[in-house]
Amino acid sequence: MDAFLITLIFVSIMLLYAVPGYILVKVKAVKPESISAFSRLLMFVCQPALTVYSFNKADFTPELGINLLIFLGIVTAIQLIFLGFFFLIFRKKFSEVRYRVATVATTLSNCSFLGVPLLEALFPDSPNVAAYSMMYFLSMNLLGWTVISALISQDKKYISIKKVLINPATISIAVALPLFLTGFKLDAVNGPFFEQLGIMFTVLGKMTSPLCMLIMGMRLATLPFKKLFTNWLQYFAVGVNQLIFPLCVLGIITLIPVDPELRLCMFVMSACPVASVVQNFAELIGEGQEAAANTVLLGTITSIISLPVLALLI
Secondary structure (H helix, E strand, O other): OHHHHHHHHHHHHHHHHHHHHHHHHHOOOOOHHHHHHHHHHHHHHHHHHHHHHHHHHOOOOHHHHHHHHHHHHHHHHHHHHHHHHHHHHHHHHOOOHHHHHHHHHOOOEOOOOOHHHHHHHHOOOOOOHHHHHHHHHHHHHHHHHHHHHHHHHOOHHHOOHHHHHOOHHHHHHHHHHHHHHHOOOOOHHHOHHHHHHHHHHHHHHHOHHHHHHHHHHHHHHOOOHHHHOOOHHHHHHHHHHHHHHHHHHHHHHHHOOOOHHHHHHHHHHHOOOEOHHHHHHHHHHOOOHHHHHHHHHHHHHHHHHHHHHHHOOO
8 A cells, every 4th residue: 555655646746747847838938849859858868867877876786787687688578579569450550640659659658757766766775776767768768769760750760770879878878887887886985076976967867757747748738638538549558558568567577587676666667657758759750749749648647547556566
């Protein structure tokens, strides 16, 4: 029951962050065409900082390193299976961008922007949960900058080694990983410069959740409110993402002999609402923004029910 209450309170507060964004657009303090700039700030600045912050919290051990690789492999395989399955279902309707967005939205969860603070709230005494969340996010972003972008845009140019290696997620991992593996901490022990550097990454990293929700509020203000609740395809994508997908993940990892902490982290992150990166990638690519925003917003709003209920399984 503690997990239920913590999750309920957490999701409720996250939804409140969207209110200022909604108001800013409605009073014309922020123009709708500026929303994509906020998305770039989120993806190119705050998210990489969150990666460094998360690995800076964890303490490397050979056992944890192996578990992180196992985690990365399992979650990548599961996401690819789901994406492939729904691609086969919707491919004949891919001329409509909303079906492409729905295919992506069935699988990607908000494992980073909402997952990190949620895991920290649920497991405050475990510094390693943030590192697990970054492996989930790394997997999702490797797919996002390649397979997901190709699905949304229907352009195979995104399937390339360059896109896999050069993107904000992998670059931030390349910065954070050496520090993590060597045990070097950005804290006062290593001098005032590194202490302040650590504070900078912490502040920027913790901005991801509020900024993510502010962007959602801004986008909500630009959309006809009725469309948010009247499209069956959005309900389908959200239902699969926030109920079927996490339950399938739980079933699969229950059958695999893995570390209990790994199992809990993967389940919690897979239960998070439709990933805001679905909207962010649509904004960056310039296709399907409305369908993506509606699906992400619907998923985030309904997560006030789905997340606490699924948290009971913890």
